[in-house]
Amino acid sequence: MKATHSNEDVKAGTDVVLTVTNLGVGFFPDSARRYDVVRGVHLTLRAGQTTALVGESGCGKSITAAALGGPLPRGMVQDEGEIRWAAGVESRPGRGLAYVFQDPGECLNPVFTIRNQIHEVLPTEERGNAEERLVELMRQVGFAEPARVLASYPHQLSGGMQQRAMLAMALAGRPRVLVADEPTTALDVTVQAQILQLLKDLQRQENLAMLLITHNLGVVAAMADYVHVMYAGQIVEAGPASLLQAPRHPYVQGLLRALPRLRGPRQKLQGIEGSVPPLGQRPAGCRFHPRCPVARDICRQREPEWKAVDDQHAVACRAIGADGWE
Secondary structure, three states: OOOOOOOOOOOOOOOEEEEEEEEEEEEEEEOOEEEEEEEEEEEEEEOOOEEEEEOOOOOOHHHHHHHOOOOOOOOEEEEEEEEEEOOOOOOOEOOOEEEEOOOHHHHOOOOOOHHHHHHHHOOHHHOOOHHHHHHHHHHHOOOOOHHHHHOOOHHHOOHHHHHHHHHHHHHHOOOOEEEEEOOOOOOOHHHHHHHHHHHHHHHHHHOOEEEEEEOOHHHHHHHOOEEEEEEOOEEEEEEEHHHHHOOOOHHHHHHHHOOOOOOOOOOOOOOOOOOOOOOOOOOOOOOOHHHOOOOOHHHHHOOOOEEEOOOOOEEEOOOOOOOOOO
């Protein structure tokens, strides 16, 4: 039985850009202790495809993304697994991979102009005609007045304009993978829609593989080809984005029940009791069992194995349907 949460079989024939196998990140507060931050994560990112990493705050989504090539927080180390790039792809940040974060106002340097900041990440071979390339990038992300924006400081731009400038900076190195970590959280609803459409357009133009990190299931439905749902540092369910229409893991079902709905019959929102366990307090067995409405004794004693729902959809749970208990 196939029991993997890699998306290797999704959209067969699409070029694989980055493969992550059994990724683990540990936190070492001192020489005697290691806390399990992320464990056993598999990802396959393909050109032109968006993979969403979903879950509550504190589940390990951003740490997983940082482990792909960016700096990890102090004390954290990627000490398990393998990150493998396709042949010919440079893996350093800004070339093979680029990041766009949720608060561009915090990421842009307030004492340098947008021109200075994007110029800094241009490949060396493109700095001879830098101005032409900078204007091209500004137009690519939707600025009608490139010269004015390039001469501006971050505080002179709106939140949406700052995020577009961040996207231009990310594209400056001609990456193959774009990591978008909550890219619309700090923006109002109208600007959110514009940025999401821009991400789609840029992905199509550049044939980018995109890793989208979010807790917004509406964004996932609009953007993702494939979904990994993460809880307490582990993936608990993965498959095509259509899995959100009929999820099998109790955690994913709970996330959907907590989602406000504007259409259909009025229903009371149902939250998930409790919270994501912090480092050092993660329970034995299934990490979700203290919050799970259907947990049994075996859930408290043994970690669940992956079960294939079909050839593209898998879940780490001992209860799949009413008769799924081991």
